[in-house]
Amino acid sequence: MADFTELNPDKTNPEGISLQELTNRIKRVVALNFASPIWVRAEIASLKTSRGHRYLDLVQKEVETDSVLARVQANLWSGTYIQLSKRMKEDIDLIIKEGQEVLLEVKVNFHSQYGLSIQVVDIDPDFTIGKYFTKKQQLFARILKEKLNEPQKSLQIPLVVQRIAIISSPTAAGYIDFITQIEHVSDRMHIQLDLYKNSMQGSTVENDLIQNLEKIETGSEPYDLIVIIRGGGAKLDLMDFDNYILAKKIAHYPIPVLTGIGHEIDISALDVVAAISQKTPTAAAQYIINKNDEFISRIEIAKLKIAEAAVNQLQEHKRQLERTRTELTHSALNFIREKKHQLAIVKGELLIQSRFQLQKTAETLRQLTREFQISNPENVLKRGFAIFSKDGKIVSDSNDIREGDKVEVRLFKGRAESTVTKTYQS
Structure with a gap:
């Protein structure tokens, strides 16, 4: 020294x-x-x-x-x-x-x-x-103590995820992996992907991420999900995401956040507070695909059940119609037989009544014939009566003739001419 x-x-x-x-x-x-x-x-x-x-x-x-x-x-x-x-x-x-x-x-x-x-x-x-x-362990302990890991978990993620805001770097391998995975299913599901460019390493990560989250929240697009993507790397690559300010911001964010940060063994503070955390960007994309596929499967199952129910109902209606047709056929035959029987009875009754009526009518005709024969002028004349006529008209009232009138007298046999000497009123 x-x-x-x-x-x-x-x-x-x-x-x-x-x-x-x-x-x-x-x-x-x-x-x-x-x-x-x-x-x-x-x-x-x-x-x-x-x-x-x-x-x-x-x-x-x-x-x-x-x-x-x-x-x-x-x-x-x-x-x-x-x-x-x-x-x-x-x-x-x-x-x-x-x-x-x-x-x-x-x-x-x-x-x-x-x-x-x-x-x-x-x-x-x-x-x-x-x-x-x-x-990092101290930060995780603080997050759990303040229960920042709970608010996002209570948010409802739509059954179908169609509008996604991606926060990532356009040149990041993780972002490209995510997009590629989604594009593989573009033929069977439409997903809107909007990229919000963000530095994913360095001193500007925090400020960029907060600005993008605020831009999304105040924007007009109603996103279903926010996806934060960054590929993994060395042990210290993710330290910018082990940030209390960012963790608190995301914990109280009103839109569900899905993280795909790092590799299988990595976990960041943002993973802890996010609604859904996936190990990698590819896994994050697969989560969305699986969720949408689950809904599609439920729809397909529902369609099959509806079709099956419709077929079963149609078959049941056919069986009911067949039963109804059979019942109607039997009822119709029974009805026809019953009506035939009733018609036979009515026919018999009508025959009896018609015969009786014919007999009665015949008797009436005979009676009328007898009366007609009795009232026949010739028969009347035959019994001694005479028919007087004046000027070709039959005289039935003494007022129609006067004393001195000449009248023709018709007898049963022959005719005579007579002069009225006196008339009498009956």
Whole structure:
């Protein structure tokens, strides 16, 4: 270790030491204490990039108050950045980003003209991943404590999903997988797909996603479902979706949200709060297809049941008609037989009545004949009566003749002419 007494000013020299001497002494102290690189834990407060170089603002914060306890600038030169990118399995940009906790191996130098210099020479990705998953578990616990995982689950997803708003990047492999899967069934189901472009990685994810959700909510299109799609990747690829603000926004969103983020082993905070969560974009598309197919199947089953019921009902009506026809035939035959029997009875009665009537009529005719014969003028004349006529007209009233009139008298045999000598009134 350096002898810090060397830094004490020379009290015997009233003019002190020169600035160069001071910086040289600091340089020696730094060189003695930081002869080799050292690992440092810090949070990246800000990050700037220029000509391939990364300039990091490193801070240490108080856990309780989040106040800054220490701050220093560090540099990651482009050559080192390229070497680390080739060596690391994780995407280095997912580690070297604002707000990330990192474990960096740094070289500490001091230059008389440029001051303190901290140069990043290595990065421990496992430290960042561990910190990330610790924060992720804390976030999940907070979501469950505040019951943010419940509101979306209570929303009713339509039986048929036809209008979908997709939040994704048009160049993302996951988006292309989703669209391809839906297009495979375009011949049997029509699904409207509207893309809302969104960055799916980096510092703009949160702002883009909130803006798109608000645009969809205030728009005129009545979407059935919101689908958030992003393909998987490295362990840190999905950290932008492990975001409390986004999780809370989606939890209270009025339209059901379906997530298709990551691979089979991935789960994000958005998956926890969404109405439906599928492991991959392809699985998300298949969920929609299966849901619509289920409705189509229910319709087909209903159609078959209706057709079967119609056939059964038609057959039953045919059987009823056949029974009715048979019953009507029997009834008609019975009716005809009954009427024939009644007609036979009536016929017999009519014959009897007609015979009786004929006999009665014949008797009446005979009686009339007798009366006619009795009233025949010839028969009357034969009994001694005579018929008087005047001027060819029969005289039946004494008022029609006068004394002195000549009348013709018709007798049963022969005629006579007579002169009226006197008339009498009856």
